[in-house]
Amino acid sequence: MRFLVGDEERRIERPAGVEVEEAAPGTFVWRRGEQVETFHCVRDGDVVHLFWCGRVYRFEVLREGRRAAHRHPAGGLEAPMPGKVTALKAREGQRVQKGEEILVVEAMKMENALRAAKAGTVRRIAVKVGDMVTPGAVLAEIE
Amino acid sequence: MAPPFRKLLIANRGEIAVRIARTCRAMGIPSVAVYSAADRNALHARSCDEAVAIGPAEAAGSYLNLEALLDAARRTGADAIHPGYGFLSQNGDFADAVRDAGLVFVGPPGDVHRRMGDKKGARRLMAAAGVPVLPGYDGDDQQDATLATQAARIGWPVMIKPSRGGGGKGMRVVHTAGEFPAALEASRREAQAAFGDDVIVLERCVERPRHVEVQVLADAGGQVLQLFERECSIQRRHQKVVEETPSPALDAAQRESLCAAGVAAARAAGYVNAGTVEFLLDPEGRFHFLEMNTRLQVEHAVTEAVTGLDLVRLQIEIAAGRPLPFGQDDLGASGHAFECRLYAEDPDQDDLPSPGRILLLCAPSGPGVRFDAGVETGSEVSVHYDPLLAKLVTWGRDRTEARQRMRAALRSTAALGVVTNLARLQAILEHPAFVEGRLHTQFIDEHLSELGADDTPPDEALAAAALALSRSPTRTTGPTPTADPWATLGAWRLV
Numbered sequence: 173m174r175f176l177v178g179d180e181e182r183r184i185e186r187p188a189g190v191e192v193e194e195a196a197p198g199t200f201v202w203r204r205g206e207q208v209e210t211f212h213c214v215r216d217g218d219v220v221h222l223f224w225c226g227r228v229y230r231f232e233v234l235r236e237g238r239r240a241a242h243r244h245p246a247g248g249l250e251a252p253m254p255g256k257v258t259a260l261k262a263r264e265g266q267r268v269q270k271g272e273e274i275l276v277v278e279a280m281k282m283e284n285a286l287r288a289a290k291a292g293t294v295r296r297i298a299v300k301v302g303d304m305v306t307p308g309a310v311l312a313e314i315e
Numbered sequence: 316m317a318p319p320f321r322k323l324l325i326a327n328r329g330e331i332a333v334r335i336a337r338t339c340r341a342m343g344i345p346s347v348a349v350y351s352a353a354d355r356n357a358l359h360a361r362s363c364d365e366a367v368a369i370g371p372a373e374a375a376g377s378y379l380n381l382e383a384l385l386d387a388a389r390r391t392g393a394d395a396i397h398p399g400y401g402f403l404s405q406n407g408d409f410a411d412a413v414r415d416a417g418l419v420f421v422g423p424p425g426d427v428h429r430r431m432g433d434k435k436g437a438r439r440l441m442a443a444a445g446v447p448v449l450p451g452y453d454g455d456d457q458q459d460a461t462l463a464t465q466a467a468r469i470g471w472p473v474m475i476k477p478s479r480g481g482g483g484k485g486m487r488v489v490h491t492a493g494e495f496p497a498a499l500e501a502s503r504r505e506a507q508a509a510f511g512d513d514v515i516v517l518e519r520c521v522e523r524p525r526h527v528e529v530q531v532l533a534d535a536g537g538q539v540l541q542l543f544e545r546e547c548s549i550q551r552r553h554q555k556v557v558e559e560t561p562s563p564a565l566d567a568a569q570r571e572s573l574c575a576a577g578v579a580a581a582r583a584a585g586y587v588n589a590g591t592v593e594f595l596l597d598p599e600g601r602f603h604f605l606e607m608n609t610r611l612q613v614e615h616a617v618t619e620a621v622t623g624l625d626l627v628r629l630q631i632e633i634a635a636g637r638p639l640p641f642g643q644d645d646l647g648a649s650g651h652a653f654e655c656r657l658y659a660e661d662p663d664q665d666d667l668p669s670p671g672r673i674l675l676l677c678a679p680s681g682p683g684v685r686f687d688a689g690v691e692t693g694s695e696v697s698v699h700y701d702p703l704l705a706k707l708v709t710w711g712r713d714r715t716e717a718r719q720r721m722r723a724a725l726r727s728t729a730a731l732g733v734v735t736n737l738a739r740l741q742a743i744l745e746h747p748a749f750v751e752g753r754l755h756t757q758f759i760d761e762h763l764s765e766l767g768a769d770d771t772p773p774d775e776a777l778a779a780a781a782l783a784l785s786r787s788p789t790r791t792t793g794p795t796p797t798a799d800p801w802a803t804l805g806a807w808r809l810v
Contacts, residue, residue: 173781177771184777192782198675198692198731200783212729213783214674221674222772222780226726228737229772233784252667254698280659280668280702282552 174234175220181234249286249312251305255279260301262312266294274312277305288314318344319635320395320419324388325349325363327399328378329689330705331613332359335397338627339363347391349384351377353697358689365391372699378402381409385416395634397421397627401701404610405432421634423587423609431584431607434516435478441604444583446576449595449603451518462515463495469519475499477506478514481606483553485509488520521603523755525596526550527562528608529577530618532629533586534639541574542618542626543648548754549743551666556736556759557743558614558654560621563714563752564596573602580607589615589630598755613656613706616685620652620710651717652710655725655744659702661734663770670698674732679724683710683717686728696733704730714752718744738768 175182191203195210202209212223215233222229259276262268273285274294292314299311323339324347325332332348336359339346348363353372360366367387370377377383379402388396396413398404398421407425414420422428431437438453452465466473466489475498477485485505487498503513530542546562547555565573577592584590584607591612593605615626633639660666673694678686688705690696696704709724711717725741739759743749746762759766772780 173784175777175780177777182774182777184774184781186781187775187778190778190782192779192786194783194786197787199677200779200786202779202782209779211779211783212675212677212731213780213787214731215784215787216674216732220780220784221731222776223675223677223729223731224772224776224779226741227768227770227776228729228731228735229770229776229780230734231772231777231780252661252664253670255668279698280670280700282666282668282702284665284667 176232176234248310249274249288249314251277251307251309251311253279254304254306255284257299257301257303257305258283260297262294264294264297268292268294268314275299286311290314318342319632319637320344322347322391322393323395323397323631324391324393325397325399326378326384327402328354328357328359328700330687330703331399333362333689334687335399335627336362338625338631342628342631347387347393349387353699358691358694367391372697374402374699381412385412388418393418395419395421398610400610400613405608407432419634421588421630423590427585427587428609431609433478434476434606435514437607438516440583441580444579446580446583446604447602449518449521451516453516457514459496459499462499462517463492466495466517467492469517472520474518474520475502476516476518477502477510477512478516479512480506480510521595521597523598523757525562525564525754526593526756527564527573527596527602528591528593529574530615531577531581531586531590531592532633532639533581533588534633535587535636536638538639539578539581539586540639540643540646541577542622542624542646544570544573545614545617546754547614548756549758550756551759555614556656557740558617560617560652561648569600576602580604588633589626613703614654616687616706616708617652617654620685620708621648621650622646650710650712651714652708653717653721655707655721655740656703657705657707657728657730658736659696659704659733660736662736662739668698668702669734670696671733673730675729677727677729679707679727681720681724683720684724704735718750739766742766742768
């Protein structure tokens with residue numbers, strides 16, 4: 173089975189001597205000999221949510237014929253969560269430093285500053301104050 | 316004794332609404348939940364005997380809507396309203412409106428909220444009552460030149476604070492006289508935008524302070540008691556993350572004078588009901604009044620763990636006019652308790668909120684473990700509200716046992732579907748400085764690089780997932796459309 177972990181493709185072979193059974197929906201038992209571990213795993217589309225040994229992991233199932241692809245536009249600033257744009261801190265055409273605030277999105281009572289991932293020039297600001305945004309929407313482009 | 320109220324409306328949501336409903340059940344008081352359009356099937360809306368829709372998902376039209384809340388109380392015949400924390404819990408106008416509607420507000424009266432919500436006035440009141448305050452300026456002359464002169468007199472670094480407000484909004488630390496004018500202007504602008512008021516208070520900025528606070532209880536007859544202190548130094552962006560009691564920083568003499576100052580502050584405020592007096596503890600061991608929270612705190616559960624009391628029950632009894640059922644000498648604290656706040660936030664992305672659906676929630680349990688959640692498997696974590704999912708509290712004979720129980724409980728708390736701060740909480744509990752009790756409010760920022768977690772799964776974990784996926788069919792999230800049983804079933808027979 174192939175997984176996409178971050179940007180890295182990981183191919184996993186069936187481990188020898190390990191058995192896994194479903195104990196309850198989303199709850200599984202892992203056995204190797206007499207060693208036993210309870211873990212949780214839920215699949216949501218291609219995204220796998222795993223709770224293993226006290227830690228949470230999130231990765232994707234890579235289906236046959238699909239390849240790991242870069243999904244983030246290099247200089248695009250994406251909305252990481254749904255929310256409302258409350259302030260624009262940069263103008264189109266402005267030179268910005270890496271880490272400089274570009275705009276502010278308010279969600280869950282918190283103001284979240286979205287910052288430039290690299291230094292460059294703001295080519296486009298695609299939103300205005302008051303806009304509601306959805307995750308993944310490109311809010312600004314920096315190159 | 317008969318229940319003190321006919322019916323109690325809980326003007327809140329999430330874990331605190333669920334927690335208040337539990338006490339109502341135990342006391343035999345019927346309870347009423349309120350819910351926004353986003354919360355119709357939320358856990359809190361199913362935890363009471365009745366549930367009333369009060370408005371749209373946006374809190375301004377629902378959980379902050381005074382009229383809708385009072386209407387819901389009238390319609391259901393509730394004679395008391397518990398505001399929880401956040402939302403309208405410290406709003407004096409709401410407390411007054413509840414009273415004017417002939418109902419009982421479970422909390423202090425409106426004028427107490429207003430008195431303590433004004434930092435300038437509260438500082439003067441505390442200083443007059445002999446409660447230590449930081450060197451600072453709380454005068455009415457708010458001219459730029461006066462403030463600059465006062466800042467220089469106080470000594471750098473100076474903290475600029477809006478007199479009204481909270482949550483760190485508008486606060487600025489200024490290190491030199493040259494930075495002061497620009498910082499003052501920014502602080503006033505933010506305060507005006509957030510709170511509609513730009514009055515400023517100046518205080519000496521204490522570097523690497525601890526946050527300690529005293530839980531107080533006051534009844535209508537004027538008895539004021541303290542339920543010991545909590546330390547809440549582990550914070551991020553002015554938001555508490557881990558709390559404990561007792562504070563590992565205090566010796567018996569310091570504890571006694573801190574708790575006495577808490578009682579003096581509550582008396583000076585004319586306080587009634589449960590409240591918290593917050594102090595900064597400087598590296599020299601001196602404490603200074605910070606502010607008073609005129610409501611129940613999220614972290615009240617650690618106090619409950621060491622005292623064995625139910626603070627919500629006591630709040631309700633005080634609101635009903637009953638005297639406190641004990642005196643100061645009857646109260647004691649035993650053992651040690653921690654609280655960890657589980658937030659739907661991504662520590663790897665500067666604590667960005669992470670809304671979404673909880674695909675699976677497994678609560679920890681065991682001796683001395685309490686898990687107060689506002690969500691369960693299937694819950695939607697909405698963008699409209701605070702990202703607190705649950706509070707996890709552990710109690711032990713001493714700090715070591717309570718910490719060991721917390722570590723184990725965190726390792727068996729599974730929340731899948733939204734990104735949470737679980738790994739960061741685990742890292743904090745393991746950190747050597749935390750283990751030794753060397754805490755201060757910049758702890759997380761200072762140790763940030765050591766609190767990161769490797770989120771790359773080991774091969775063994777991926778193999779487990781691969782086997783699990785092959786065992787269980789693909790699950791899709793979201794409601795599954797089901798056929799109408801009234802249409803598909805014939806007559807029923809009980810067998």
